[in-house]
Amino acid sequence: MSREDPFIERVSQSAKLVNGHYNIGLPLRKEDAEFPNNRCMAEQRALSLKRKLNKSPQFREDYVKFMADILDKGYAIKVEKGSQDGSKNTWYILHHGVVVGGI
Incomplete structure (x- = not known):
């Protein structure tokens, strides 16, 4: 070490x-x-995910079910809008849905 x-x-x-x-x-x-401000990248990733969810009802259904399970188990928590303080130690996790096993 x-x-x-x-x-x-x-x-x-x-x-x-x-x-x-x-x-x-x-x-x-x-x-x-101090972390660089990556909010813009996170917002772009969210918009991309939104387009994908709107294109595929089955993907949207699977995604909503998966996210509900993650929240119910406490593996993630929902952050209320406006609760971020925007400080230099805020980092947004870029999120996207993944299909396991292919189509």
Whole structure:
């Protein structure tokens, strides 16, 4: 292991068991890291997903069912519009639907 990047130590210090699942903090080199603003890219990805959902009723049905399951299990949470603070440590996860097994 590199002394300059003690990944294992950071992960070990932040690991917690929550509702039967392990959570770890992001192993950032600096606690006060600043991320570039990627909101525009996330919005473009969402628009692309919206077009795909509108084109395929079956894909939309499968996607809605899958997302409801993810939310019900607590693997993800719904973020209310306007709750983001827009700070320098905000990062938007680019989202898209994937068909497993092909068509």
